[in-house]
Amino acid sequence: MALLGSHFQVAMLRFCRALHVTDLRCRVCISGSKVCITEAELQLDETAGYLCQDRWGACRFPVGFGRPELPEERQVHQLDARTGASLKFTLLNRQGRVWTLIAGGGASVVYTDTICEYGFAKELANYGEYSGDPPEEFVYEYTKIILSVMTSSPEPYGKVLLIGGGVANFTDVASTFKGIVKALKEFGAALKACGTTVWVRRGGPNYAEGLAKMKSACEEIGIPAQVYGPEAHLTSIVRDALAAQKGAVPPAMPEPVVKIPAGGATKPAACQHLMEFSAETQAFVYGMQVKAVQRMLDFDTLCGRKTPSVAAMINPTGEATFEKFLFGSADVLIPVYTSLAEAVERHGKAPKMLVSFASFRSVFSATMEALQFSEVIKSQAIIAEGVPEALTRRLHFEANQRGVAIIGPATVGGMMPGRFRIGNAGGAVENLLLAKLYRPGSVGYTTKSGGMSNELNNIVALNTDGVREGIAIGGDRWPGVRFLDVLLRFEADPNIKMMVLLGEVGGREEYLVAEALEDGRLTKPLVAWCCGTAAEAFDYEVQFGHAGARARDVEETAGAKNRAMAKAGAHVPRSFDEFGDLIAAVHKALVKAGAIVVANEPPVPKLPSDYDALKKKGLVRKPANFVCSISDDRGPEPTYAGVPISEIAKDEQLGVGGAISLLWFRRKLPVYVSKFIELCIVTTADHGPCVSGAHNTIVAARAGKDLVSSLISGLATIGPRFGGALDEAARMFSEALDRNWSPEKFVEKCKEEKTVIMGIGHRVKSLDNPDARVVLIKEYAKTHFPATPLLDFALAVEQITTKKKASLILNVDGCIAVCFVDLLRGCGDFSRSEADELVKNGVLNGLFVASRTLGLVGHFLDQRRLKQPLYRHPYDDVTYLDS
Structure with a gap:
């Protein structure tokens, strides 16, 4: 490719934008006014696949560890795709x-780091x-997949299984541990x-x-x-399980030398225009994130706020309405x-935060829209x-031009104890209370990881007087802030008297x-650590969970950045395992110097417990308003009578009948x-446009009614006089047989009582012109x-009536009715009382309704396809009687 030198950079920029190239390295040959590319290496942004997959063609992206x-x-990958x-x-x-x-993704990195730092990289x-x-x-x-590989080979020195994790945001630890426990027991031996x-x-x-458990x-x-809760440091089990084995327990951490910053005038904030948060700050929530809003309001209650921190929700694909929440x-x-415009018009007097839960596909347009209201929406968080x-x-550039701060993308939000909560930051109510986030402390922290931000809340709470802002x-x-x-x-x-930073491999922040x-x-004391030091233990390039967690050169490695921060004056531990201890030591020094005055602990606030949470713990009970015994969609997949849909x-033998x-x-x-049920559905699905509600469905369809309305119109006419005589036929024939009546006596009794025998009679068919459906059903019943x-009793009655x-x-109604009663009574799966109750409850007409629904839908679609005009009765179709 040859281009004029003066236009080369512009052309390459356009090329990179069109293909979403994030890194480009090329060799060029310049000859006069021409520039020729002789060799090029480029990296595509995998997240842009939905925008330019066609332009990329059939390219494959490497896996995280480059092999x-x-x-x-692959088994785990397939499992991951199902949830x-x-x-x-x-x-x-x-x-x-x-x-x-x-x-947790962040926790998985720090555990890997700590294992490697204690000398077990080759045994990981x-x-x-x-x-x-x-x-x-x-x-x-x-867990089964992992344990199957783990136990596939013996180990003379024994194997170590570390089941770890941070303080979960919302994951039910007891529930997930049930799955692990089940697998552990299966692989116990x-x-x-x-x-x-x-x-x-x-x-x-x-x-x-x-x-x-x-x-x-x-x-x-x-x-x-050995089991530990959040009172133990996140990676303490690594030290306890491994370090002693190799004599790798490090000497005691030296006491940090903490420089107390001199007092003086407060410096101006320089935070990309990020707004100040008070107990009166409110937010717009973009997207119908009902749970997130309720969590923000629960945080408000714990903090004693007088007004909810959520002013409004924006749901572009729904309709204007109100959503009910609990505030206390x-x-x-x-x-x-x-629309966001309407929300701003109604609630835009004071500055607002926008918590955007828009999807990765729509968040660009949603954020650009919000930037049009920069006089009100001062900060945004992109989840x-x-x-x-x-x-x-581009978003960050536009936001900076308008004086708006953007937190994210890929952020969990932020936490301002006692004042304001951005989205789901801080996790469940239990975590808010554990980390004392209902009142402010003296520590400000920042991190990239959403999961580790919650762990930081816990670390700071255990080792200091608490969080002021995180x-x-x-x-x-490319983060905004x-x-x-x-x-x-x-x-x-x-x-804020001291600061905490938890960074990660990749980037130059x-x-x-x-x-x-x-x-x-x-100038304030800073305790800092950069995760991802384990990447240096591998001889290939490692991509951890976050998009930015990959070192593109030596300076972007976690070790290099930790050394740089330590040289500059930050307090950097020797490993993440000492992170909490170092935070505690710096805080202690500040308290000793009088820079931090620890306030008296206020009473722990109480949040009214939700009924569902109490029920899950077995503390309350209430009779259900509805009971369902046939299906359940609460598990990993729906079940019919306990049988999973996949099964x-x-x-192949179950089918519709099954x-x-x-x-x-x-x-x-x-x-x-099951096959008999299917045979009944097939033979009674339809019988022309003049019976069993088809006429009504046709009229409704031609009148412009929708499918459901037309279908209801047809179904409403199904009964003993107009199709669907199965229930009554089954009752009459069963009652006669159960009384030991002869066919002759049964016919005579009906004649005396002037009662029509349901299931007998046809407008067109006769002995000489039999109904093929009846023949099929009789033959199947006799055979199976x-x-x-x-x-047999009904056929004997037929001999008399004909x-x-x-x-x-x-007729077909009567034949299906008597055969179904024989089936229920004779298949061995029902007692006599169960069989009779099913007939009494309408199971036979239910079968007829199920089958005729197929035909009625067909009639509706037929009329729509033919595009017939509105149906009107001609006067010739009406008989007028004298009044």
């Missing part, structure tokens, strides 16, 4: 001694995570044979119950286990608007992950912090029963049913 998937990794949660697994060393089951077997509150069954399957020891550390909702299960299996124990209505880098950079800037390569912006904001806040420490812009779909047997009769019936006493008139034959 093809192994069979076990909205996250299940990841990379097999590093099949013969490794140290195995991990880690909850795997890397991965489970997060996002995966269902119990998925955790069970995930194999784990013992490998000399396995288990080490557990976890926090979050229902963590105590989960830890108790884990301890009990290991005792039952007979393998040693009172009901409040939050307005829902279809979505996977926003293309080119779009992200902001997760997001894990993408940067680490330095947040730290300068903390530097300017007189209420931490170098900007180091420069600010060196030139004096940051029904795989069983599904009906499960839904109507709550059990699997023999194959011949154990006995047909009621069918002597009077040839058209008084057993």
Whole structure:
């Protein structure tokens, strides 16, 4: 490709924009006024696949550790695709001694770091995570895959299984641990044979119950286990399980030398225009995130706010309405608007925060729209992950031009204890109380990881007087608000006395912090650590969970950035394992110097418990308003009478008849029963436009009614006089047979009582012109049913009635009715009383309605296809009677 030199850079820029190229390296040859590219290496932004997949063609992106998937990794990948949660697994060393089951992406990195830092990099077997509150069954399957590889080879020195994780935001720890416990018990003998020891550390909702189950299960299996809650540091189990084995326990951490910043005038904040947050700050929430809004209001209650922190919700795809929430124990209505413009018009007097839950596909347009209201919406938080880098950079440029701060993308939000909560930051109510986030402390922290931000809340609460403000800037390569912006904001806040930074491998954000420490812009004590040091233990390029968590050169490695920050004056631990201890030591020094005055602890506030939460814990009960015994959609997949949908779909013998047997009769019936049900549906699906409601459906369709209305019109006329005489036919014939009446006596009784025999008679068919449907049904019953006493009785009645008139034959309604009674009574799956009750409750007419629905839908579609005009009765079709 040859281009004029003066236009080369412009052309390459357009090329990169068109293909969403994030990195480009090329060699060029310049000849006069021409520039020729002789060699090029470029990196595409995988998140932009939905925008330019056609332009990329069939390109394949490498996996996180730069090599093809192994069979076990592919199994986990397929499992991950079936759930909205996250299940990841990379097999590093099949013969490794140290195995991990880690909850959370950020936690998985710091556990890997700590294992490597204690000298076990070559013995580390795997890397991965489970997060996002995966269902119990998925955790069970995930754990089984890992344990199957772990126990596939013996280990003379024993194997170590680390089941760790941070303080979960919302994941039910007890529920996920049930899946792990189930798998542990299944592999109990194999784990013992490998000399396995288990080490557990976890926090979050229902963590105590989960830890108790884990301890009990290991005792039952007979393998040693140690379990810890959030009172232990996140990676303490690594030190306890591994360090002593190699004599790798480091010497005691030296006391930090803490420089107390001199007092003076407060410096101006420099945080990309990020607004100040008070107890009166309110937000717009973009998207129908009902749970997130309720969590923000619960935080308001704990903090004692007088007004809700959510002013309105925006739902562009819905309609303007109100959504009811709980504010304390009172009901409040939050307005829902279809446009941000209307929300601003109604509530735009004071500055607002926009918490955007727009998807990665729509967040660009939603954010650009919000930037048009920069006089009101002063800050935005973008929760979505996977926003293309080119779009992200454009958003940040436009926001900076308008004086608006953007936190994210890929952020969990932020936490301002006692004042304001951005989205889901801080996690469940249990976490808010555990970390004392209902009142402010003296520490400001910032991180990229959403999961680790909650762990930081816990670390800070355990080792200091608490959090004053915490902001997760997001894990993408180009965050809006940067680490330095947040730290300068903390530097300017007189209420923040020390700062905490948790960075990660990739990018150069931490170098900007180091420069600010060196030139004096940051003077307050800073405890900092950069995660991802384990990447240096591998001889190939590693991509951790976040889009920006990859070192593109030596300076972007975690170790290099930690050394740079330490040289600049930050307090940097020797490993993440010492992170909490170092924070505690710096805080203690500030308290001793009088820079921090620890306030008296206020009473712990109480939040009214939700009924659902109490019911889950078994503390309350209430009779259900509705009871369903035929289906359940609460598990990983719907079930019919306890049978999973996937199993029904795989069983070729079940079919529609089998599904009906499960839904109507709550059990699997023999194959011949299911096939008979299908035969009945096929033979009665339709009988022309003049019977069983087809006429009404046609009229309604031609009148312009929709499908459901037309269908209801037709179904409403099904009854003993107009199709659907099955129930009454079954009752009459069964009653006669059960009374031991002869066919002659039955006919005579009906004649005496002037009662029409239901199921007998046809307008067109006769003995000489039999109904093919009746022939099919009779033959099937005679061939497959154990006995047909009621069918035999009905046929004997037919012999009598046809002597009077040839058209008084057993019709299809009557034939199905008597055969179905024979089936229910004779198949062996129902007692006599159950069979009679089913007939009494209308199961036969239900079968007729199910079959005729097929025909009625066909008539509706037929009329719409023919586009017939509105139906009108001609006068010739009406008979007028004298009044």
